[in-house]
Amino acid sequence: MTSKICFLVFYSKVQFYGVIRKAMKPPKTLNGGEITIDLFILYNNVSWYVIYGTTLSCAFFIKPVVHVTAVFRALPLLFPSSTMPPKKLGLSSEALFHVLTTSEDPDGFLRQRPLSCPVVLVSEDNCMIAIGNMPVTTFNTERFNEGLLYLMAYYYALHLTYPKCISTLLSVLQTEILQDSIHEQDLTPSYKKAIGEWKSFIE
Numbered sequence: 001m002t003s004k005i006c007f008l009v010f011y012s013k014v015q016f017y018g019v020i021r022k023a024m025k026p027p028k029t030l031n032g033g034e035i036t037i038d039l040f041i042l043y044n045n046v047s048w049y050v051i052y053g054t055t056l057s058c059a060f061f062i063k064p065v066v067h068v069t070a071v072f073r074a075l076p077l078l079f080p081s082s083t084m085p086p087k088k089l090g091l092s093s094e095a096l097f098h099v100l101t102t103s104e105d106p107d108g109f110l111r112q113r114p115l116s117c118p119v120v121l122v123s124e125d126n127c128m129i130a131i132g133n134m135p136v137t138t139f140n141t142e143r144f145n146e147g148l149l150y151l152m153a154y155y156y157a158l159h160l161t162y163p164k165c166i167s168t169l170l171s172v173l174q175t176e177i178l179q180d181s182i183h184e185q186d187l188t189p190s191y192k193k194a195i196g197e198w199k200s201f202i203e
Contacts, residue, residue: 023074083164120147
């Protein structure tokens with residue numbers, strides 16, 4: 001399978017994994033009924049998730065950005081590393097992406113960021129990947145869920161070392177999405193535990 005197909009398969013399964021591991025909450029309908037994500041479609045050139053409520057007789061739609069944010073925030077919890085993130089960073093997921101507020105300036109944020117690893121910055125207009133203080137590419141917000149693929153591409157192209165606080169997660173993405181094995185000496189206890197639990201879930 002191509003990396004993109006592997007990613008879509010992984011992304012689909014990890015959402016259910018997150019709910020089962022209680023790292024993510026099941027989405028709720030307005031009247032409190034649980035909903036499940038069935039698929040996503042392209043409508044009016046925007047990707048939308050089709051979700052079905054257990055108390056509903058019809059489907060309805062939500063924009064993906066909020067949901068993708070929840071998935072990405074959960075990933076470091078599902079595949080945790082033994083090293084905590086820098087205090088200034090806050091959550092480990094901030095090593096992957098950051099949602100800019102309307103008052104935040106991307107350049108100012110990057111200058112103050114304690115890590116120089118690739119990161120996806122999400123704004124109302126688009127998504128931007130930056131490395132250190134330098135923006136390197138932009139893409140449509142509708143493709144935010146593919147941001148992990150783009151990040152991994154930069155790690156590979158530039159031969160960058162994984163930050164310790166998300167090294168387990170990135171190692172899982174390397175083996176599960178890119179289908180690239182890890183050298184024996186790089187198989188940390190955290191990775192072995194995380195990948196073992198993941199394999200037990202999907203198999």
